[in-house]
Amino acid sequence: MKLIIDTDPGIDDAMAIAYAAAAPEIELIGLTAVFGNTHIYQSSRNARFLLHKLGLDAPVAEGAAYAFGRDRHDPSDHVHGAEGFGDVTEIPEIGTNHALSAAEFLVDMAREHKGELVVCAVGPLTNIAAAMRLDPQFSANIKRLVIMGGAVYCPGNITPHAEANIYHDVQAADEVFAAPPQTVLVGLDVTLKTLYETADFEALAERSSDMGGFLRDISRFYLKFYKEVGGLEGCGLHDSTAVIACTHEPMFDIVETGLRVATEGPEIGATRPDPSRPPVRVCRDVDGAGVVHLFTERVASLP
DSSP: OEEEEEEOOOHHHHHHHHHHHHOTTOEEEEEEEOSSSSOHHHHHHHHHHHHHHTTOOOOEEEOOSSOTTOSOOOOOHHHHOTTSSTTOOOOOOOSOOOSSOHHHHHHHHHHHTTTTEEEEEOSOTHHHHHHHHHOTTHHHHSSEEEEEOOOSSSOOSSSSSBOHHHHHTHHHHHHHHHSOOSEEEEOHHHHTTSEEEHHHHHHHHHHOTTHHHHHHHHHHHHHHHIIIIIOOSEEEOHHHHHHHHHHOGGGEEEEEEOEEEOOSSTTTTBEEEOTTSOOEEEEEEEOHHHHHHHHHHHHTTOO
């Protein structure tokens, strides 16, 4: 599977990118960076650092710095740390970004790999909506869009109604759902059923001393947040679950429904069923233990 991950690394993004690097079914042909967990310059720097650490020669195209109609962004540093990787704050600048913007890169790759390319968006959907605006054929050219976002049948995580990726650019998200490509939504309905605990990280680090050890180290900050805010003993494999859905859809219970995002008002960012819109495949349940096991086995194969 030819895959691009649209990402805002981010601790769980790092886990997802590591999984994609280790998965034999996936050919990671690039990353596109977006604001979200971090400022955009941190997102692209972190993405380049991760690819270097994983020994992957793939481009990083830098994308949106802000949501549509905005001119600033406040990162989620209380969740992911000041530089996106928890207490690990010394992250080197390695290489340079691709000459094209994220939207341009997505459009070019969709044309070059027409009918083959899967895009997995694990941050705000600004780059995806920008690609759809840039090329009306983008949606038809890609094979599938898999989104980590939304809380369709459960409460949100940034407000009682909204999931963070959708909330950070409600206009972009609603544009994507108004005329979606073939799309699978992997939201909080399933990702909070894939908890990865401290013992899981320790076991992973024992088997994969370099990458597994890095993920264990950056996760400590993240796990502390989950414990203090949610009372949980682990973190959801949010972004990794979306990448796993790209290749292991039978692990999910899926329903089809159109979707609409509230773009204003007290429930801004809420992702709700709307039968008047084109259908999206929404994950409602998951083999959580299976996802955790698959993630561990694949990432443990890395050095």
